[in-house]
Amino acid sequence: MKIMEEFNLLIATSRGNERAAAMETVALLRGVGDSAARADRISIVGLVVAQTILCPSDAIQKLRSLLKTKPELFRYILKITPLDWVVPTDMESIKSVCQEMATHLGKDETFRITVNKRHSQLLSSEIIEVVAASIDRRVKLENPDKVVLIEILGHIAGISVIRPRDVLSVLKERFSD
Structure with missing residues (x-):
């Protein structure tokens, strides 16, 4: 999958929850306005990469606002880092x-x-x-x-x-x- 060369978000999750964190990431990004969000597991345990069409820093701010209002939506994601x-x-x-x-x-x-x-x-x-x-x-x-x-x-x-x-x-x- 080409996402490994095109990702702009790095997501940390707990060991064994990579698939769930990838699905959660896509759902959350779609919830803040990214209809083309993609995420996938990589060969490194506990990490997921994602691609958003939003500016990565803007996506983080929108996700932070969502976390404040609906924290129950964040079940598997531990940390999201924007990459340029x-x-x-x-x-x-x-x-x-x-x-x-x-x-x-x-x-x-x-x-x-x-x-x-x-x-x-x-x-x-x-x-x-x-x-x-x-x-x-x-x-x-x-x-x-x-x-x-x-x-x-x-x-x-x-x-x-x-x-x-x-x-x-x-x-x-x-x-x-």
Whole structure:
């Protein structure tokens, strides 16, 4: 299925609930206005990828609002992360995208790089070093304005520039009120 190369949402679920989380993701995205939503399991336990025609960050905000009004609809999804770029998992591709996405950081904005690595031999420290060198902005590890998020999923990497709040953590949202 081509969704692995075209996904823009990464969904975490508990082990064994991947199929249910994929179906739940599609239903929820359709409920917030995406009639073409797709989701599928991948070879990594506890993860599902999805594709939405909505802006990924907008989809997260709509899903957050839905979670506040109808929390019972979120049975299998634990966390949803928006992703803006999907590239092969190699240093050159990751560096190239990160140089391009540096334009999404304001001149005075601070950033942090977070790498979540699964099924890859690349070292997180090397990825961080290469990416940080390609972004001419100030690094701030605690409370940055933006996070350069790199999700390594075997041979594919999903990358985004997000605010820390752009990730939807279902449990945190439920207990934050």
